[in-house]
Amino acid sequence: MIKYEQIVREIKEAIKESQTTLPDWVISKLEDIKENETKKAKEQIETILENIRIAKEEKKPICQDTGVPIFYVKHGTQLSLDFSLSKALKEVTQKATQEIPLRPSIVSPWERKNTGDNTGDKIPIINYEPVEGSKLEIIVFPKGAGSENMSKQKMFNPGQKGEVIEWIIDSVQEAGPKPCPPIFLGIGIGGTFDYSTQLSKEALIELPQQSQGKIRELEREILEKVNSLEIGPMGLGGKTTALDVKIKTAHCHTASLPVAINIQCWANRKAKRVFEE
Amino acid sequence: MEINSPLSEKKVKDLSLGQKVEVSGDILTARDKAHQRILNQFDLPFELDNQIIYHCGPLVSEEKENYKIISAGPTTSTRLSEFIPQILEKHEIRAFIGKGGLKKEAIESLKNNNCLYLSYTGGAGALAAKSIKRVKDVFWLDLGIPEAVWKLEIERLPCIVSIDTDGQTLYHV
Numbered sequence: 001m002i003k004y005e006q007i008v009r010e011i012k013e014a015i016k017e018s019q020t021t022l023p024d025w026v027i028s029k030l031e032d033i034k035e036n037e038t039k040k041a042k043e044q045i046e047t048i049l050e051n052i053r054i055a056k057e058e059k060k061p062i063c064q065d066t067g068v069p070i071f072y073v074k075h076g077t078q079l080s081l082d083f084s085l086s087k088a089l090k091e092v093t094q095k096a097t098q099e100i101p102l103r104p105s106i107v108s109p110w111e112r113k114n115t116g117d118n119t120g121d122k123i124p125i126i127n128y129e130p131v132e133g134s135k136l137e138i139i140v141f142p143k144g145a146g147s148e149n150m151s152k153q154k155m156f157n158p159g160q161k162g163e164v165i166e167w168i169i170d171s172v173q174e175a176g177p178k179p180c181p182p183i184f185l186g187i188g189i190g191g192t193f194d195y196s197t198q199l200s201k202e203a204l205i206e207l208p209q210q211s212q213g214k215i216r217e218l219e220r221e222i223l224e225k226v227n228s229l230e231i232g233p234m235g236l237g238g239k240t241t242a243l244d245v246k247i248k249t250a251h252c253h254t255a256s257l258p259v260a261i262n263i264q265c266w267a268n269r270k271a272k273r274v275f276e277e
Numbered sequence: 278m279e280i281n282s283p284l285s286e287k288k289v290k291d292l293s294l295g296q297k298v299e300v301s302g303d304i305l306t307a308r309d310k311a312h313q314r315i316l317n318q319f320d321l322p323f324e325l326d327n328q329i330i331y332h333c334g335p336l337v338s339e340e341k342e343n344y345k346i347i348s349a350g351p352t353t354s355t356r357l358s359e360f361i362p363q364i365l366e367k368h369e370i371r372a373f374i375g376k377g378g379l380k381k382e383a384i385e386s387l388k389n390n391n392c393l394y395l396s397y398t399g400g401a402g403a404l405a406a407k408s409i410k411r412v413k414d415v416f417w418l419d420l421g422i423p424e425a426v427w428k429l430e431i432e433r434l435p436c437i438v439s440i441d442t443d444g445q446t447l448y449h450v
Contacts, residue, residue, distance in 0.1 A: 040295075040437070040447070044398055047435075051401035055348075064336040064348040064402040101347065103336040104422055112310070114421030146353050146377075146399065177377040177448055178353050180399035234399055235377060236439070236447050267400045 002136060002275045004083040008092045010273050014140045015069075015096040018271035019061040022052055025208045026243075026268045033182065033240040041238025045182075048233070048266060063267050066102035067142030069093045069124035072205060074137040077130050079277065086126055089138075093117070093124045105145070127198075136275040141205060147183060147265040150175035153197050156257040164189075164259055165218075169225050171261055172242070177235020180265035182243045185226065188260040191250040196258035203248040204264045211247055219245045233266075279433065283327035284371035289393045294441040298395065299433040300374065303413060304329040308352050310424040312360035314417060315368070322416050323428065325368035332357055332375030334423030336402065337412070344412040346429065348402030351376040354394070362386035374436055378448035388444035395436035396447075408434040 027049070034045040055062040071089050096102055097118045106120045107113055118124075131137075152171050156164060168187065175183075184207060188199025211219055223245045232238025243266065252258060280288060282302030292298065305323060307315065307330050315321065335349035354375030361383040364370065370392055373379075376399035379387070387394060397405060414428040439447040 047398040047401050047404065051398070051404035054407065055403035058403065060403045060406065061336055061348045062403055063400040064334065064350050065352070065400075066336065066348075101336070101338050103334065103348075105334075107421065114424070116421075144400075149353070149356075177399075178355050180376065231449070234396065235449075236396070236437070265400055 002079075002081060002277060004088050007085070007088045007275070008095065010275075011089065011092045011138060011140065012096050012099070014138070014271040014273045015092065015142070016059070016100050018140045018142055018269045019066055019100060019102065020059050021056050022062065022267065023270060026266075027052060029243045030182075030266065033243070037233065037238050037240060040236045041232045041240070044233035044236060061100065061102065062269070063144060064103055065105065065144040065146065067105065067144045067269070068148070069118055070141045070143055071124055071126045072139040072141060073126060073128050074131045074135070075128055076133040076135045078134040079136055089124055089126055090119050093119050134277055138273050138275075139205060140271045142269050144265060144267070147179035147263040150179040151200070151260070151262045153193065153258070153260040155193060156259055158255065158257050161257060164257070165222060165225065167259070168222055168261055169229070172226050172263075173229055173231070175263060176231055179263045180267070181231055181235060182233055182240045182266050184264040184268050185222065185242050185245045186262040186264060187222070187245065187247040188262070189247060189249045189258070190252040191258055192252070193258055195250060196260040197262065199248040199250055200260040200262035203246040204262055204268070205270065206248065207244055207246050207268070215247050215249060219247050282329045284329065285327065286371070286391050289371050290391055290442050292393060292438050292441065294438055294445045295447060296438045297435065298438060299435050300329065300395065301432050301434075302329075302430070304331045304374070304429055304431055306331045306333045306335060306427040306429065308332060308334050308424055309357065310420045311417060311426050312357055312364065314420070316360060316363055323414075323426065325370055327369060327371050329372045329374060330370055331429070332373060335427055337422055337427070344415065346406050346409045346412060348406050349409060350400055350402035350405050351397050353377040353399075354379055358383035365390040365392060374434070378439060378446060384440055384444050384446060387440055388442060391442050393438060393442060394440035396439040397434065397436050405434065408432055
Protein backbone atom coordinates (compact mmCIF):
# COMPACT_ATOMS: atom_id res chain seq x y z
CA MET A 1 0.00 0.00 0.00
CA ILE A 2 1.35 3.43 -0.96
CA LYS A 3 1.57 5.58 2.16
CA TYR A 4 0.74 9.27 2.60
CA GLU A 5 4.15 9.94 4.20
CA GLN A 6 5.93 8.25 1.28
CA ILE A 7 4.21 10.56 -1.23
CA VAL A 8 5.05 13.64 0.84
CA ARG A 9 8.70 12.59 1.26
CA GLU A 10 9.37 11.53 -2.32
CA ILE A 11 7.47 14.32 -4.06
CA LYS A 12 9.26 16.87 -1.90
CA GLU A 13 12.50 15.41 -3.26
CA ALA A 14 11.08 15.56 -6.80
CA ILE A 15 10.24 19.25 -6.29
CA LYS A 16 13.78 19.88 -5.08
CA GLU A 17 15.18 18.04 -8.11
CA SER A 18 12.97 20.07 -10.47
CA GLN A 19 13.99 23.37 -8.88
CA THR A 20 17.73 22.79 -8.60
CA THR A 21 18.58 20.78 -11.73
CA LEU A 22 17.45 20.67 -15.34
CA PRO A 23 16.90 17.51 -17.41
CA ASP A 24 20.06 16.43 -19.31
CA TRP A 25 18.38 16.93 -22.70
CA VAL A 26 17.68 20.60 -21.86
CA ILE A 27 21.33 21.16 -20.88
CA SER A 28 22.50 19.41 -24.09
CA LYS A 29 20.34 21.70 -26.19
CA LEU A 30 21.78 24.78 -24.47
CA GLU A 31 25.32 23.47 -24.96
CA ASP A 32 24.64 22.78 -28.64
CA ILE A 33 23.36 26.28 -29.38
CA LYS A 34 26.22 27.90 -27.49
CA GLU A 35 28.52 26.71 -30.26
CA ASN A 36 26.32 28.36 -32.89
CA GLU A 37 26.02 31.72 -31.21
CA THR A 38 28.48 34.58 -31.04
CA LYS A 39 29.11 37.63 -28.86
CA LYS A 40 26.26 38.68 -26.56
CA ALA A 41 24.11 35.66 -27.38
CA LYS A 42 26.94 33.28 -26.56
CA GLU A 43 27.66 35.10 -23.31
CA GLN A 44 24.02 34.80 -22.26
CA ILE A 45 24.08 31.05 -22.86
CA GLU A 46 27.35 30.76 -20.97
CA THR A 47 25.81 32.60 -18.01
CA ILE A 48 22.77 30.31 -18.16
CA LEU A 49 24.98 27.19 -18.17
CA GLU A 50 27.11 28.55 -15.33
CA ASN A 51 23.93 29.24 -13.36
CA ILE A 52 22.71 25.67 -13.94
CA ARG A 53 26.06 24.38 -12.65
CA ILE A 54 25.99 26.56 -9.52
CA ALA A 55 22.36 25.69 -8.74
CA LYS A 56 23.12 21.97 -8.91
CA GLU A 57 26.32 22.23 -6.91
CA GLU A 58 24.83 24.40 -4.18
CA LYS A 59 21.40 22.72 -4.32
CA LYS A 60 19.71 26.09 -4.79
CA PRO A 61 16.73 26.92 -7.03
CA ILE A 62 17.90 27.80 -10.55
CA CYS A 63 15.55 30.77 -10.72
CA GLN A 64 14.09 32.85 -7.89
CA ASP A 65 10.68 32.46 -9.56
CA THR A 66 10.01 28.95 -8.31
CA GLY A 67 6.68 29.18 -10.08
CA VAL A 68 3.09 28.04 -9.71
CA PRO A 69 3.09 24.48 -8.35
CA ILE A 70 1.55 22.17 -10.96
CA PHE A 71 1.24 18.39 -10.77
CA TYR A 72 0.26 15.92 -13.47
CA VAL A 73 -1.03 12.68 -11.97
CA LYS A 74 -1.66 9.43 -13.83
CA HIS A 75 -3.71 7.30 -11.51
CA GLY A 76 -3.96 3.56 -12.25
CA THR A 77 -7.59 2.49 -12.02
CA GLN A 78 -6.64 -0.67 -10.15
CA LEU A 79 -4.87 1.36 -7.50
CA SER A 80 -6.68 2.46 -4.40
CA LEU A 81 -5.29 4.93 -1.93
CA ASP A 82 -6.52 5.23 1.64
CA PHE A 83 -5.83 8.97 1.74
CA SER A 84 -6.51 12.11 -0.28
CA LEU A 85 -3.75 12.62 -2.83
CA SER A 86 -4.81 16.26 -3.23
CA LYS A 87 -4.25 16.80 0.49
CA ALA A 88 -0.82 15.13 0.28
CA LEU A 89 0.22 17.34 -2.66
CA LYS A 90 -0.94 20.45 -0.82
CA GLU A 91 1.08 19.46 2.23
CA VAL A 92 4.15 18.66 0.14
CA THR A 93 3.91 22.09 -1.51
CA GLN A 94 3.85 23.79 1.89
CA LYS A 95 6.75 21.69 3.19
CA ALA A 96 8.85 22.19 0.05
CA THR A 97 8.26 25.96 0.25
CA GLN A 98 9.59 26.05 3.78
CA GLU A 99 12.37 23.48 3.57
CA ILE A 100 14.01 23.82 0.12
CA PRO A 101 13.06 26.80 0.37
CA LEU A 102 10.91 28.11 -2.49
CA ARG A 103 9.75 31.68 -2.99
CA PRO A 104 6.15 32.14 -1.86
CA SER A 105 4.68 33.48 -5.11
CA ILE A 106 0.97 32.68 -4.74
CA VAL A 107 -1.46 35.51 -4.05
CA SER A 108 -5.25 35.92 -4.00
CA PRO A 109 -6.22 37.00 -7.52
CA TRP A 110 -8.02 40.22 -6.66
CA GLU A 111 -6.79 41.40 -3.25
CA ARG A 112 -3.27 40.24 -4.25
CA LYS A 113 -2.50 38.95 -0.75
CA ASN A 114 0.38 36.45 -0.56
CA THR A 115 -0.60 33.19 1.16
CA GLY A 116 3.02 32.66 2.22
CA ASP A 117 3.18 28.93 1.47
CA ASN A 118 2.56 28.61 -2.29
CA THR A 119 -0.90 27.09 -1.76
CA GLY A 120 -4.33 28.68 -2.09
CA ASP A 121 -7.75 28.07 -3.61
CA LYS A 122 -7.22 25.41 -6.33
CA ILE A 123 -3.44 25.73 -5.83
CA PRO A 124 -1.42 23.56 -6.27
CA ILE A 125 -2.97 22.81 -9.63
CA ILE A 126 -3.44 19.06 -9.94
CA ASN A 127 -4.33 17.43 -13.25
CA TYR A 128 -5.66 13.92 -12.74
CA GLU A 129 -5.80 11.37 -15.50
CA PRO A 130 -7.11 7.88 -14.87
CA VAL A 131 -5.02 5.24 -16.69
CA GLU A 132 -5.08 1.46 -16.88
CA GLY A 133 -2.99 -0.48 -14.39
CA SER A 134 -1.94 -0.14 -10.79
CA LYS A 135 0.75 2.53 -10.89
CA LEU A 136 0.73 6.10 -9.72
CA GLU A 137 2.79 8.54 -11.78
CA ILE A 138 3.34 12.10 -10.58
CA ILE A 139 5.04 14.78 -12.66
CA VAL A 140 6.12 17.98 -10.94
CA PHE A 141 6.02 20.96 -13.29
CA PRO A 142 6.65 24.33 -11.65
CA LYS A 143 5.80 27.17 -14.05
CA GLY A 144 7.30 30.65 -13.77
CA ALA A 145 5.20 33.70 -14.58
CA GLY A 146 7.56 35.41 -17.03
CA SER A 147 6.88 32.88 -19.76
CA GLU A 148 3.34 31.94 -18.65
CA ASN A 149 2.30 35.61 -19.00
CA MET A 150 3.20 35.52 -22.70
CA SER A 151 0.94 32.55 -23.51
CA LYS A 152 -2.13 32.97 -25.74
CA GLN A 153 -5.24 31.32 -27.12
CA LYS A 154 -7.31 32.08 -30.20
CA MET A 155 -10.49 30.61 -31.63
CA PHE A 156 -9.89 30.57 -35.39
CA ASN A 157 -12.60 29.90 -37.93
CA PRO A 158 -11.94 26.70 -39.89
CA GLY A 159 -11.38 28.84 -43.00
CA GLN A 160 -8.55 30.72 -41.28
CA LYS A 161 -6.19 27.73 -41.12
CA GLY A 162 -3.71 29.63 -43.28
CA GLU A 163 -3.38 32.32 -40.60
CA VAL A 164 -2.45 30.02 -37.73
CA ILE A 165 1.34 29.86 -38.27
CA GLU A 166 1.57 33.61 -38.74
CA TRP A 167 -0.39 34.17 -35.52
CA ILE A 168 2.00 31.87 -33.64
CA ILE A 169 5.09 33.62 -35.03
CA ASP A 170 3.59 37.07 -34.31
CA SER A 171 2.84 36.00 -30.75
CA VAL A 172 6.46 34.95 -30.20
CA GLN A 173 7.62 38.20 -31.79
CA GLU A 174 5.36 40.19 -29.49
CA ALA A 175 6.63 38.27 -26.45
CA GLY A 176 10.16 39.21 -27.56
CA PRO A 177 12.65 39.17 -24.66
CA LYS A 178 9.96 38.92 -21.96
CA PRO A 179 9.63 35.12 -21.56
CA CYS A 180 13.42 34.64 -21.08
CA PRO A 181 14.39 33.13 -24.44
CA PRO A 182 15.61 30.71 -25.66
CA ILE A 183 12.13 29.31 -25.11
CA PHE A 184 10.25 26.08 -25.60
CA LEU A 185 6.96 26.43 -27.41
CA GLY A 186 4.03 24.19 -26.51
CA ILE A 187 1.16 24.37 -29.00
CA GLY A 188 -2.33 22.93 -28.64
CA ILE A 189 -4.47 22.58 -31.75
CA GLY A 190 -8.07 21.39 -31.60
CA GLY A 191 -10.39 20.45 -28.74
CA THR A 192 -12.33 23.37 -27.30
CA PHE A 193 -11.38 26.83 -26.00
CA ASP A 194 -10.11 25.48 -22.65
CA TYR A 195 -8.89 22.11 -23.89
CA SER A 196 -6.56 23.69 -26.48
CA THR A 197 -4.73 25.49 -23.65
CA GLN A 198 -4.50 22.25 -21.69
CA LEU A 199 -2.99 20.55 -24.77
CA SER A 200 -0.44 23.33 -25.15
CA LYS A 201 0.84 22.77 -21.61
CA GLU A 202 0.81 18.98 -22.04
CA ALA A 203 2.89 19.49 -25.19
CA LEU A 204 5.58 21.12 -23.03
CA ILE A 205 5.45 18.19 -20.60
CA GLU A 206 5.91 15.69 -23.44
CA LEU A 207 9.13 17.28 -24.68
CA PRO A 208 11.69 16.06 -25.77
CA GLN A 209 9.43 13.41 -27.30
CA GLN A 210 8.74 14.37 -30.90
CA SER A 211 5.59 14.21 -33.00
CA GLN A 212 5.21 12.19 -36.18
CA GLY A 213 4.31 12.90 -39.82
CA LYS A 214 2.62 16.15 -40.81
CA ILE A 215 2.59 17.52 -37.26
CA ARG A 216 6.36 17.00 -37.01
CA GLU A 217 6.79 18.93 -40.26
CA LEU A 218 4.67 21.72 -38.82
CA GLU A 219 6.80 21.79 -35.63
CA ARG A 220 9.95 22.08 -37.76
CA GLU A 221 8.48 24.88 -39.87
CA ILE A 222 7.43 26.85 -36.77
CA LEU A 223 10.83 26.35 -35.09
CA GLU A 224 12.62 27.60 -38.18
CA LYS A 225 10.37 30.65 -38.52
CA VAL A 226 10.63 31.51 -34.81
CA ASN A 227 14.41 31.33 -34.97
CA SER A 228 14.49 33.54 -38.04
CA LEU A 229 13.02 36.33 -35.83
CA GLU A 230 16.51 36.63 -34.32
CA ILE A 231 15.16 37.72 -30.93
CA GLY A 232 17.96 35.59 -29.53
CA PRO A 233 18.91 34.59 -25.98
CA MET A 234 17.40 37.13 -23.54
CA GLY A 235 16.24 39.21 -26.50
CA LEU A 236 19.69 40.64 -27.17
CA GLY A 237 19.78 39.22 -30.70
CA GLY A 238 21.01 35.84 -31.95
CA LYS A 239 20.17 32.73 -33.90
CA THR A 240 18.27 30.87 -31.19
CA THR A 241 14.94 32.17 -29.98
CA ALA A 242 13.35 28.74 -29.44
CA LEU A 243 15.04 25.49 -28.46
CA ASP A 244 12.13 23.30 -29.50
CA VAL A 245 8.49 23.29 -30.57
CA LYS A 246 5.98 20.60 -29.69
CA ILE A 247 2.40 20.38 -30.92
CA LYS A 248 -0.35 18.33 -29.32
CA THR A 249 -3.65 17.90 -31.11
CA ALA A 250 -7.21 16.81 -30.46
CA HIS A 251 -10.18 16.53 -32.79
CA CYS A 252 -12.57 19.46 -32.63
CA HIS A 253 -15.98 20.73 -33.70
CA THR A 254 -16.41 21.19 -37.45
CA ALA A 255 -17.13 24.90 -36.87
CA SER A 256 -14.04 25.70 -34.84
CA LEU A 257 -10.24 25.64 -34.86
CA PRO A 258 -8.94 26.42 -31.37
CA VAL A 259 -5.19 27.12 -31.10
CA ALA A 260 -3.20 27.81 -27.95
CA ILE A 261 0.45 28.50 -27.30
CA ASN A 262 2.10 28.01 -23.94
CA ILE A 263 5.57 29.48 -23.64
CA GLN A 264 8.24 27.96 -21.41
CA CYS A 265 11.49 29.75 -20.59
CA TRP A 266 14.84 27.98 -20.97
CA ALA A 267 14.52 26.69 -17.40
CA ASN A 268 12.27 23.80 -18.41
CA ARG A 269 11.91 22.34 -14.92
CA LYS A 270 10.35 18.97 -14.50
CA ALA A 271 10.67 15.81 -12.36
CA LYS A 272 8.80 12.53 -12.32
CA ARG A 273 8.16 9.83 -9.71
CA VAL A 274 6.36 6.51 -10.19
CA PHE A 275 4.84 4.64 -7.24
CA GLU A 276 3.80 1.01 -7.24
CA GLU A 277 2.06 -1.07 -4.66
CA MET B 278 34.35 48.25 -15.56
CA GLU B 279 33.19 48.36 -11.96
CA ILE B 280 30.53 50.89 -11.02
CA ASN B 281 29.46 51.68 -7.49
CA SER B 282 26.21 52.79 -6.00
CA PRO B 283 25.35 55.58 -5.29
CA LEU B 284 25.92 56.57 -8.91
CA SER B 285 26.59 60.09 -10.12
CA GLU B 286 24.84 61.64 -13.12
CA LYS B 287 28.22 62.05 -14.81
CA LYS B 288 29.10 58.39 -14.31
CA VAL B 289 25.96 57.07 -15.96
CA LYS B 290 26.31 59.48 -18.88
CA ASP B 291 29.81 58.13 -19.50
CA LEU B 292 28.64 54.55 -19.91
CA SER B 293 27.85 53.43 -23.42
CA LEU B 294 25.44 50.98 -25.01
CA GLY B 295 26.60 47.37 -24.88
CA GLN B 296 29.27 48.09 -22.30
CA LYS B 297 29.82 45.44 -19.65
CA VAL B 298 29.77 46.66 -16.08
CA GLU B 299 30.12 45.06 -12.66
CA VAL B 300 27.83 46.66 -10.13
CA SER B 301 28.82 46.98 -6.47
CA GLY B 302 27.29 48.72 -3.47
CA ASP B 303 23.74 48.92 -2.15
CA ILE B 304 20.74 48.35 -4.39
CA LEU B 305 16.99 48.26 -3.73
CA THR B 306 14.68 45.61 -5.18
CA ALA B 307 11.26 46.69 -6.41
CA ARG B 308 8.53 45.16 -8.51
CA ASP B 309 4.87 45.95 -9.26
CA LYS B 310 3.53 46.71 -5.79
CA ALA B 311 6.63 48.58 -4.60
CA HIS B 312 6.58 50.78 -7.71
CA GLN B 313 2.94 51.62 -7.00
CA ARG B 314 3.68 52.45 -3.37
CA ILE B 315 6.72 54.56 -4.27
CA LEU B 316 4.37 56.66 -6.39
CA ASN B 317 1.57 56.89 -3.84
CA GLN B 318 3.42 57.32 -0.56
CA PHE B 319 4.71 60.74 0.46
CA ASP B 320 7.41 59.78 2.97
CA LEU B 321 9.57 56.91 1.81
CA PRO B 322 11.59 54.88 4.32
CA PHE B 323 14.57 54.74 1.93
CA GLU B 324 16.58 57.13 -0.23
CA LEU B 325 16.12 56.87 -3.99
CA ASP B 326 18.26 59.72 -5.33
CA ASN B 327 21.38 58.41 -7.12
CA GLN B 328 20.35 54.85 -6.26
CA ILE B 329 19.94 51.68 -8.32
CA ILE B 330 16.65 49.77 -8.46
CA TYR B 331 16.75 46.06 -9.17
CA HIS B 332 13.62 44.59 -10.75
CA CYS B 333 13.65 41.45 -8.66
CA GLY B 334 11.57 39.45 -6.23
CA PRO B 335 14.19 37.43 -4.41
CA LEU B 336 13.97 33.96 -2.92
CA VAL B 337 14.90 34.55 0.70
CA SER B 338 15.47 32.23 3.64
CA GLU B 339 14.85 33.45 7.15
CA GLU B 340 16.29 32.21 10.40
CA LYS B 341 15.57 34.26 13.50
CA GLU B 342 15.05 37.42 11.42
CA ASN B 343 18.35 36.77 9.74
CA TYR B 344 17.64 36.96 6.03
CA LYS B 345 19.72 35.25 3.41
CA ILE B 346 19.31 35.53 -0.38
CA ILE B 347 19.10 32.09 -2.00
CA SER B 348 18.24 32.95 -5.61
CA ALA B 349 17.68 36.41 -7.04
CA GLY B 350 17.59 36.91 -10.79
CA PRO B 351 15.65 39.74 -12.46
CA THR B 352 11.92 39.89 -13.14
CA THR B 353 10.49 41.21 -16.44
CA SER B 354 11.08 44.98 -16.46
CA THR B 355 8.75 45.58 -19.40
CA ARG B 356 5.82 45.01 -17.06
CA LEU B 357 7.02 47.85 -14.84
CA SER B 358 7.53 50.33 -17.71
CA GLU B 359 4.31 52.22 -17.06
CA PHE B 360 5.47 53.34 -13.58
CA ILE B 361 8.91 54.55 -14.63
CA PRO B 362 8.14 57.98 -16.19
CA GLN B 363 6.23 59.07 -13.08
CA ILE B 364 8.84 57.69 -10.69
CA LEU B 365 11.67 59.43 -12.52
CA GLU B 366 9.80 62.73 -12.30
CA LYS B 367 9.92 62.47 -8.52
CA HIS B 368 13.18 60.66 -7.83
CA GLU B 369 16.66 60.86 -9.33
CA ILE B 370 17.20 57.14 -9.73
CA ARG B 371 20.38 56.52 -11.72
CA ALA B 372 19.89 52.95 -12.94
CA PHE B 373 17.47 50.09 -13.16
CA ILE B 374 18.65 46.48 -13.39
CA GLY B 375 16.29 43.99 -14.96
CA LYS B 376 15.55 41.78 -17.93
CA GLY B 377 13.48 42.14 -21.07
CA GLY B 378 14.02 45.87 -21.53
CA LEU B 379 11.48 48.71 -21.31
CA LYS B 380 8.68 50.19 -23.39
CA LYS B 381 9.18 53.34 -25.46
CA GLU B 382 7.77 55.85 -22.97
CA ALA B 383 9.97 54.49 -20.21
CA ILE B 384 13.07 54.63 -22.46
CA GLU B 385 12.23 58.24 -23.26
CA SER B 386 11.99 59.12 -19.58
CA LEU B 387 15.34 57.39 -18.90
CA LYS B 388 16.84 59.62 -21.57
CA ASN B 389 15.27 62.78 -20.13
CA ASN B 390 16.41 61.98 -16.61
CA ASN B 391 19.90 60.57 -17.20
CA CYS B 392 19.10 57.11 -16.00
CA LEU B 393 20.49 53.79 -17.30
CA TYR B 394 19.01 50.38 -17.82
CA LEU B 395 21.24 47.39 -17.16
CA SER B 396 20.41 43.78 -18.07
CA TYR B 397 21.16 40.67 -16.12
CA THR B 398 20.47 37.20 -17.55
CA GLY B 399 16.88 36.15 -16.78
CA GLY B 400 16.55 32.98 -14.76
CA ALA B 401 20.15 33.01 -13.58
CA GLY B 402 19.03 33.44 -9.97
CA ALA B 403 21.46 31.06 -8.25
CA LEU B 404 24.42 32.74 -9.95
CA ALA B 405 23.17 36.27 -9.18
CA ALA B 406 22.88 35.33 -5.51
CA LYS B 407 26.63 34.77 -5.43
CA SER B 408 27.14 38.50 -6.03
CA ILE B 409 24.78 39.42 -3.18
CA LYS B 410 26.79 39.78 -0.01
CA ARG B 411 24.03 40.46 2.50
CA VAL B 412 20.58 41.81 3.18
CA LYS B 413 21.05 45.24 4.75
CA ASP B 414 17.38 46.00 5.33
CA VAL B 415 13.88 45.18 4.21
CA PHE B 416 10.93 47.53 3.81
CA TRP B 417 7.23 46.94 3.19
CA LEU B 418 7.15 43.25 4.09
CA ASP B 419 3.36 43.60 4.27
CA LEU B 420 3.46 43.39 0.45
CA GLY B 421 4.76 39.81 0.72
CA ILE B 422 8.35 38.58 0.37
CA PRO B 423 8.69 38.90 -3.45
CA GLU B 424 7.06 42.36 -3.57
CA ALA B 425 8.85 43.89 -0.56
CA VAL B 426 11.78 46.29 -1.03
CA TRP B 427 15.04 44.55 -0.14
CA LYS B 428 18.16 46.63 0.39
CA LEU B 429 21.00 44.41 -0.74
CA GLU B 430 24.73 44.84 -0.64
CA ILE B 431 26.11 43.48 -3.91
CA GLU B 432 29.60 42.91 -5.17
CA ARG B 433 30.51 42.86 -8.85
CA LEU B 434 27.15 41.82 -10.29
CA PRO B 435 27.91 41.51 -14.02
CA CYS B 436 25.45 43.43 -16.22
CA ILE B 437 25.25 44.92 -19.71
CA VAL B 438 24.25 48.51 -20.46
CA SER B 439 21.25 47.72 -22.65
CA ILE B 440 19.59 51.16 -22.61
CA ASP B 441 21.92 54.14 -22.35
CA THR B 442 21.23 57.74 -21.34
CA ASP B 443 20.77 58.71 -25.00
CA GLY B 444 17.81 56.33 -25.18
CA GLN B 445 19.59 53.83 -27.39
CA THR B 446 18.69 50.19 -26.72
CA LEU B 447 19.99 46.73 -27.51
CA TYR B 448 16.43 45.42 -27.62
CA HIS B 449 14.12 45.70 -30.61
CA VAL B 450 11.36 48.03 -29.42
